[in-house]
Amino acid sequence: MIKRTKGVTISQVADAAGVARSSVSRAFTRPDMLSPETVDRILRAAETLGYVPNHTARALSTGRHGNIGLIVPDIANPFFPPLIQAAQTEADRSDFCVFLGNTAESPKQEDKLVGRFAGQVEGLVLASSRLSDERIRAHARQLPLVLINRDIEGIPRVLIDSSAGVRQAVEHLANLGHRRIAYVSGPAASWSNKQRRSAIRAGTTARGMELSIIPTPAPTYQAGREAVASVLQTGASAVVAFDDLTAQGILTGLAERNIVVPRDFSIIGCDDVLGAMTFPALTSVSNHSADVGRIAISMLLDILRSRSVADVRYALDTKLVIRDTTAQAPGR
Amino acid sequence: MIKRTKGVTISQVADAAGVARSSVSRAFTRPDMLSPETVDRILRAAETLGYVPNHTARALSTGRHGNIGLIVPDIANPFFPPLIQAAQTEADRSDFCVFLGNTAESPKQEDKLVGRFAGQVEGLVLASSRLSDERIRAHARQLPLVLINRDIEGIPRVLIDSSAGVRQAVEHLANLGHRRIAYVSGPAASWSNKQRRSAIRAGTTARGMELSIIPTPAPTYQAGREAVASVLQTGASAVVAFDDLTAQGILTGLAERNIVVPRDFSIIGCDDVLGAMTFPALTSVSNHSADVGRIAISMLLDILRSRSVADVRYALDTKLVIRDTTAQAPGR
DNA sequence: CTGTTAGCGCCTTCAA
């Protein structure tokens, strides 16, 4: 049985130091308003009593609690951990704590989390939100919001613009002689998915290539693996996947059918989070997940500081990273 | 420019409903103490005014804010996301929010985070803490603590007991004819690492096998990859890695040297988080990361509810999962 | 520079 120390309050410190409560408060928040000796005496008293400012009381009084929220659809997707980590580090630099929420790809859960967080955070970052524009706008009326990979006018947002990278991917495949390719798509509600899909469509159309779209329930290893059957039915010789995780699943699905990559089939991922960790090393569209996390938080903190919301749209460029899963189309 | 709605307070609702503030409070916390009609009237008024209870004020008054903290060393390590997700889900079931902290394997950062969280959470779960026993004990005096994969008497803890699984791993290798193996170890401050290392040592000693220990700076893909040189120098024909990520790195390091797994070399991971996602599919010691997250949170919530700390030690058993990275020792 | 005085929004005895 462990006994716990109780909360020492500002009054006890004030008594011990022989000053008013407000002076104690100042010693911690605006020491420059007090004489150095007084500050010293107070701090010393606080130290011996083991006083720690009560965060909640301070928050009630100031209306600021130094917390921000970060909501992601799937923390287990390797795209997010670096983003989360960077966000955390950036928040830390300004002495903010971050609440993390995982929606498991469910808009309903996302709505619930936003509501739950709203009361205890000063602002929120929604990464790859699966909510409708209306819901997001509604939430933005309640508290400062920054979006990641979601493009809604009037709401600050930071985007990974995959179009350039995806265009290069199509070009790369075309140069290798592929004429018929497939896109294994991501969540319907995903802005990134829409963006990637239309970039591919534009690229293939421009080059007279044939394109098939294969839907998946969610961007996971398993979904990729299960998509392989459909992919093969299209007669495609190469595939671009919504993300690396899906691509990795496809890699396995192909291996299970003894289809050798890249000899028999080429594959390109997006996000480049698996780096060279797959076998063969995955060709992928570059990633900025950490940058995006850092930037989103820094934007949010700016907004909190300035108390004003500019309509910022921060887009990061991408490019194709060629590794070992793409090669000449078979039979050429 | 988006305008934000201001906070409606209990008083406004009270006025609108023509009741006292305390009644409004009761309508939300103890509706059974009020007549159904009154509750109804209050709720209706609250609804139209868009009243939402102020979490901070409530917390100050009750001393409970319904938040718990979870601190992990590296969110990007695939061992943790399922743990975090399960923890979150479990907390959610009891209407608790979770603060997530990432220490980047740094004890200093961990200490800092605990301090920062302490004021705003009712309890804390420390997963794979890198802190000293003393620091942990000190923190446990401040607030309810539950440990994951750290065995300190007197502090509630839930452990993945890898010894059985690791013992099976050694046995498996022995049966395949390996006589000389290496253990690529994890962080020095890791309880799991110590446990796995001694289980391997016990197993190899009992069978008269030779064992080399290879240190690494941190359990990462990169560290595993770089450890390969040292591993090969030992003349071992098989290796057990601290975790799957390290094992995956080793897999790459071997591939880079044209050493074919499992024909030329066998490898076993721990945690089984990569499942069949590596190539070849990794033999590994089973994992309970999600269970452990769920159980830790549920233990913490129990403690918070009962206001008492029993000395619980919850250990989960493990076993070897054989896949494709282990085979007969070469030359036999 | 420092003390006094009000709250922040809610919960919770204590009476009625």
Added chain:
DNA sequence: TTGAAGGCGCTAACAG
């Protein structure tokens, strides 16, 4: 069943 009143711990004018 309901109201009145005090307080949770701290901050923020306003005086002095």
